[in-house]
Each structure stands twice: as C-alpha cells, then as structure tokens.
Amino acid sequence: MARTAAIGVAVSVIGAALLLAGCSGTTGDAEPSVVSSGITVPAAGTESAPTTLNPSIIGQAEKHHAAVLTRALAGTTLDEKQWIVLNQALAADEPIERTAHIARIAGMTQWDRADVETALNALFDSGLLAATPSGLLEPTEAGQALAGEVRAESGAIVQAAYGAVTPEDLATTARVLTTITARMAEELDHP
Numbered sequence: 262m263a264r265t266a267a268i269g270v271a272v273s274v275i276g277a278a279l280l281l282a283g284c285s286g287t288t289g290d291a292e293p294s295v296v297s298s299g300i301t302v303p304a305a306g307t308e309s310a311p312t313t314l315n316p317s318i319i320g321q322a323e324k325h326h327a328a329v330l331t332r333a334l335a336g337t338t339l340d341e342k343q344w345i346v347l348n349q350a351l352a353a354d355e356p357i358e359r360t361a362h363i364a365r366i367a368g369m370t371q372w373d374r375a376d377v378e379t380a381l382n383a384l385f386d387s388g389l390l391a392a393t394p395s396g397l398l399e400p401t402e403a404g405q406a407l408a409g410e411v412r413a414e415s416g417a418i419v420q421a422a423y424g425a426v427t428p429e430d431l432a433t434t435a436r437v438l439t440t441i442t443a444r445m446a447e448e449l450d451h452p
Contacts, residue, residue: 314437330411337411338383342376348408350362350398350404356397357399363377385398388404389403390404
C-alpha cells in the first residue's frame with residue numbers, strides 16, 4: 262500500500278505540474294488508437310504502445326487516480342486535501358509536529374501552506390485528528406476508521422490496476438516518477 266500511495270502522490274504532483282505547464286499531451290503513437298474509459302490506447306491488433314512517458318500519459322493517470330479517490334471519498338466529509346493530510350498523518354505512524362506536517366504536505370503537493378492548514382483544521386474540527394498532551398497531532402480512532410473505509414473503497418480498483426503491471430515495472434516507474442518529481446521540484450524552487 263505504501264508503494265501505491267507513493268506512486269499515486271508522485272503521479273498526482275507530476276500530472277498537475279505538467280498540465281499547468283500547458284504541455285501538448287501528444288503521445289507520439291504512429292498506430293491508430295481508440296479511447297477506452299477516456300484513455301487513449303493502441304487499437305486492437307496493434308502491437309505498439311506509446312513511445313515514451315510523457316505529460317499526457319502522466320496527466321491521464323493522475324486524473325484517473327483522482328477519480329478513484331473522489332469515488333472513495335463520496336459520502337464522507339473529506340475532500341482531496343483533507344484526505345492527503347489525514348493519510349500522511351497515518352503514514353507517519355507516530356504523533357507529528359503540526360508545522361512540520363504542514364510544510365511536508367505543502368512541499369509534496371505544491372499546495373499553498375494556508376490551504377494545507379485549512380484542511381488540517383477541518384480534520385481537527387471533525388474529530389479525525391487530535392492533539393496529544395505534548396501538542397503533537399495524531400489521527401483519532403474515528404480518523405483511522407474513516408481512512409480504512411476510504412482505502413477499502415479504492416483498494417480493489419487500485420490493486421487491480423497496479424496488479425496488471427509487473428513488480429519490476431512498478432519499481433522502475435516509481436524510480437522514474439520520483440526522479441522527475443525531484444527535478445521539477447528543483448525547477449520550481451527557482452524564480
């Protein structure tokens with residue numbers, strides 16, 4: 262699940278950055294293609310795949326990850342930002358310092374810190390996060406239970422999709438997306 266979450270976050274961050282940059286989204290396919298569920302794939306009987314990873318592929322993956330998350334969050338009080346703030350608090354596996362958590366989420370998503378803090382405050386208000394006696398934040402039992410429900414809702418879809426890819430290819434993809442994300446973060450740090 263950690264590998265899936267890491268790839269999902271990397272795809273989300275990269276996809277959003279590339280789409281905002283106004284990339285053309287061409288895949289370089291020479292073969293005819295068809296659209297299945299909104300994704301351009303090689304036409305039946307053709308052996309070629311897109312020639313390389315590109316903004317269009319990343320953007321499509323990011324949008325489909327977001328659609329799965331939106332479906333899983335339906336009927337909850339959470340939006341995407343709140344989910345990521347809660348999920349990353351759970352991933353920390355121990356109480357965390359508020360300011361550090363906000364900075365970490367803002368850095369990994371490229372969201373404004375004020376937006377992350379708003380999401381964090383909403384999680385406190387709804388009782389999904391609480392402060393420890395030492396002032397650190399941690400998920401409550403209700404937060405853990407809700408996260409379990411969201412993961413169960415999205416897990417089957419995500420596992421089926423990622424299960425269609427070999428572990429070696431998933432590892433390569435994780436390395437590639439992590440490298441691209443790090444490079445984009447470096448570029449975004451420059452004025």
